[in-house]
Amino acid sequence: MAPKDVFAMKISDFPESLRPILEEIDNEGDGMLEIDEITEIFQMFAAQKRAAKDGEIALCTLPKELRPTLAVFDVDGDGTVSGTELAIAAKLYHESKKQNKRLMKAVALLLFVLLGLVGAIVGLTATVIEASKETKTDASGITRVAGSDVPASSGSIIVQNSLHDSYALDYTALDATKSLYLQNADGTAEYSYTITGWTKDTNAKNVVFYSARGDTIAVDELGDIIVKDSSDSELLAIPKNGRKLTGFFSALMTSGSFMMMQAGAF
Numbered sequence: 336m337a338p339k340d341v342f343a344m345k346i347s348d349f350p351e352s353l354r355p356i357l358e359e360i361d362n363e364g365d366g367m368l369e370i371d372e373i374t375e376i377f378q379m380f381a382a383q384k385r386a387a388k389d390g391e392i393a394l395c396t397l398p399k400e401l402r403p404t405l406a407v408f409d410v411d412g413d414g415t416v417s418g419t420e421l422a423i424a425a426k427l428y429h430e431s432k433k434q435n436k437r438l439m440k441a442v443a444l445l446l447f448v449l450l451g452l453v454g455a456i457v458g459l460t461a462t463v464i465e466a467s468k469e470t471k472t473d474a475s476g477i478t479r480v481a482g483s484d485v486p487a488s489s490g491s492i493i494v495q496n497s498l499h500d501s502y503a504l505d506y507t508a509l510d511a512t513k514s515l516y517l518q519n520a521d522g523t524a525e526y527s528y529t530i531t532g533w534t535k536d537t538n539a540k541n542v543v544f545y546s547a548r549g550d551t552i553a554v555d556e557l558g559d560i561i562v563k564d565s566s567d568s569e570l571l572a573i574p575k576n577g578r579k580l581t582g583f584f585s586a587l588m589t590s591g592s593f594m595m596m597q598a599g600a601f
Contacts (some may be wrong), residue, residue: 343367401595499558499575502535502542509533512544517562517571526562526570527553 346357346366358364360372378495411587444511472478479486517526528546537543549565558575562582 342370342373344373452474497558498560500555501554502540502556502558504542506535508533509542515544515546517552517573520573526550 344367346354346361349357357368360376361368362372364368424433432596469481470478471481477486498515510533512530514530515526515528517522517528528544528548528550530544530546531547533542534545541553542555544552546552550570551563553561553563560571560573560575561569562571562573563569
């Protein structure tokens with residue numbers, strides 16, 4: 336027979352004013368207080384009385400849900416929480432709130448600094464990009480030199496070389512040849528050509544420029560220049576070095592065009 340069957344008390348035997356309280360303790364709801372229920376009542380009462388004597392709170396008198404939480408403050412492990420322990424707990428809670436506020440302020444400050452740095456970097460980048468521009472376009476659509484009202488202009492850069500050295504040039508330089516201007520020894524005849532292509536023959540040791548109207552300008556490895564018309568008749572023969580009849584010939588090459596000029600006669 337279980338202990339609770341050995342001793343039990345009817346709730347109806349107690350004064351009527353106590354019955355509602357005792358009914359709350361009657362876990363089984365059978366109108367009887369078994370030994371385990373009676374033991375729990377007296378244990379809680381005794382613990383509460385001892386705690387009250389020392390100004391403490393007995394953990395066993397608190398709801399079961401709160402006991403594990405409040406047990407953290409039971410430093411000496413006697414099942415009670417003293418006023419000192421509660422004061423320490425309250426102080427720790429207050430300090431944690433202050434610490435949280437400080438952390439929030441620190442985070443806000445760091446965020447503000449970060450936003451400031453990002454803004455500064457963006458502004459500096461925009462300033463550098465703007466300052467590096469050599470030209471600016473105004474509201475009218477005119478592009479001007481930065482920092483002035485002078486309209487910007489554009490054009491090709493011309494680098495002069497000797498046409499006599501054409502055979503030694505690579506295909507990139509030869510492709511840059513777009514026009515030629517030549518003049519005979521006495522300056523009575525001028526020739527202007529638009530170049531449409533070229534041929535470099537390593538067997539013949541020359542490079543031939545083709546004009547739009549069919550004339551050809553050939554330059555051999557020695558630098559001598561021969562100009563022929565579309566019927567293969569010779570128009571000009573210009574040696575690289577020396578004189579031909581009364582004229583000394585020289586030639587200049589420019590990036591994008593070749594210019595052949597003749598010096599004054601002797």
